[in-house]
Amino acid sequence: MTTIRTLLAIAAAKGWHLHQMDVNNAFLNGDLEEDVYMELPLGVAGQKDGQVCKLNKSLYGLKQASRQWNTKLCVALQKMGFKQSVPDNSLFTKGKGSSFVALLVYVDDIVVASSDLNLIKQIKVQLNDSFQIKDLGSLKYFLGLEIARQKKGVAVSQRKYALELLEETGFSDSKPVYSPTVPSHKLSKNEGDLLDDTTPYRRLVGKLLYLTITRPDISFATQQLAQFLDSPTNLHLQAAHRVLRYIKGAPGQGLFFPASSDLQLKAFSDADWGACVDSRKSVTGFCVFLGEALISWKSKKQATISKSSSEAEYRALASTTCEVQWLLYLLAEFGVHPAIPTAIYCDSKSAIAITENPVFHERTKHIEIDCHLVREKSHKGVIKLFHVSSANQLADILTKAHCPSTFYSYVSKLGLLNIYNPS
Structure with missing residues (x-):
């Protein structure tokens, strides 16, 4: 995710075009290196007991399906002249200057960035010749991230994801709070009554962790909640509910990458x-x-x-x-x-x-x-x-709880933006 944010920040500053693609039935493109057999599905004509069929291509559900698809895609991109990045293997680059192209891969979702729009179109044609792809046009929605672009820069949020989380947990109509944590209270594993069912708490913390991709303001609170996944108590659940009430105040808040x-x-x-x-x-x-x-x-x-x-x-x-x-x-x-x-x-x-x-x-x-x-x-x-000075230490918001006024002063310096705020 850091690579995705870095790409968006550079694209905003350099004015690159951002497009996205999706590969249809990606895992079916993988070539199998081992001999893999499967039982015949029900309804096959002439089926006999003990019969199996040998797979020539990968299928969804195979343990090696994702690896084989990734290998085939990497080989195809390298034949097109792309170089796989060492710092992040999901990044592929080609060319220099005005002919530079960056391509990010997440399973079958692909983001391509370049200052030359014709070059992006050529890559789409080449990829479509190798695999059947779906051209999704300009980058707008990727892995749950909502990307909005204008002359001033690029805004990234997870508003749809946040609203669905609030609706699922029943906090859509809750009263918002102005900070996700309470400074006077530190969570401990020995306080409160153990929850009878820990699954909802674990599911909630997992979804909050995904929301931190664009919300650094809840990173510390979520990190604290994640310490008690083995045996959460009612007080830990109350702390998680406070984070939801904080999100309710601004579900559309996210990162902003300025063009300047x-x-x-x-x-x-x-x-x-x-x-x-x-x-x-x-x-x-x-x-x-x-x-x-x-x-x-x-x-x-x-x-x-x-x-x-x-x-x-x-x-x-x-x-x-x-x-x-x-x-x-x-x-x-x-x-x-x-x-x-x-x-x-x-x-x-x-x-x-x-x-x-x-x-x-x-x-x-x-x-x-x-x-x-x-x-x-x-x-x-x-x-x-x-x-x-500690007052200007922006990382302080990631290490401890703060009162609403201090918390807001730090958040205002992190470059966050809520494009859905009428003001």
């Missing part, structure tokens, strides 16, 4: 030390912008316990550095080369000092690998750390 973006990377890294009341593990949060467009973010509990806030912040820096490095590789596939070093903003002076101090001591020797990673990228000029 400068295509320079910058990142914000933050951590909440000992945030988990059950394990005392910290929470990592980061968000990465391409110009003014938010393309990547994460809210995740750290794997190990940190002995200090500096250590927690430094582990978050390591995660942010890895994401920035991967994005630089990905952007190079699109022919975009941002100026380096990439600025990473951190609100911990001690974490920045650890990066600049080459000496390992008692407080840092147990996080030596993270130290080496961040220091190496810093010394090579890939990243540069800058201190930022």
Whole structure:
């Protein structure tokens, strides 16, 4: 999904055309490498007991069907001159400058982007010769994402998905709230009464996770709810219902990729030390912008316990550095080369000092690998750390709960837009 958001941000800034296609009966195109037999379906003339038939082509339902289809599509695209991307195998690129074409594949859904509309038409013809495709025209609806485009940029939302979720859970007419979490209450696995049926809670959290593709404002709340999938309680369900009431306030809110973006990377890294009341593990949060467009973010509990806030912040820096490095590789596939070093903003002076101090001591020797990673990228000029005040630390929204006024101040700086808002 980060690759999709990156493509949309670059297309908005460079004015590329965005089109989509769908392959008809994609899995039936796969060639089988193994001998696979199936029982004869009922109603076949002359059927006898114990008879089977050998498959020459792949069928829906076979375990290897998706892999065989992907292999055949990759071979066909490479014959057309496309190169498969190393950072993301679902991305294929061809050409340079005005003849550049980027093609994104998700099973049988294909998005193609280029500044040359005639080139896109040629690719559609070539693909149709190899597979029977359905030309869906300009990109408008892809994997549940609603894409709206105008001169100012590209807006992406999941309004239809959000409304269906509200209707399914019975919250279509609920009273909206202005923040998805309550700052004064931290969820714990030991509070509340266990639910008799955990399936609705798990289904709800799964759907909320998919909604975070365009809603970074609910990422922290959803991450917290996902910690209790094994044994949720009534209080966890109440917290999930609050997220639904927050979504009810603006179901059409989503990302906006402006056409005036400068295509320079910058990142914000933050951590909440000992945030988990059950394990005392910290929470990592980061968000990465391409110009003014938010393309990547994460809210995740750290794997190990940190002995200090500096250590927690430094582990978050390591995660942010890895994401920035991967994005630089990905952007190079699109022919975009941002100026380096990439600025990473951190609100911990001690974490920045650890990066600049080459000496390992008692407080840092147990996080030596993270130290080496961040220091190496810093010394090579890939990243540069800058201190930022907590009030301007945008990743703070991904690490802890906030009151509505503070929460709104952070959300307003993330580049979100609700095109369905009459105002």
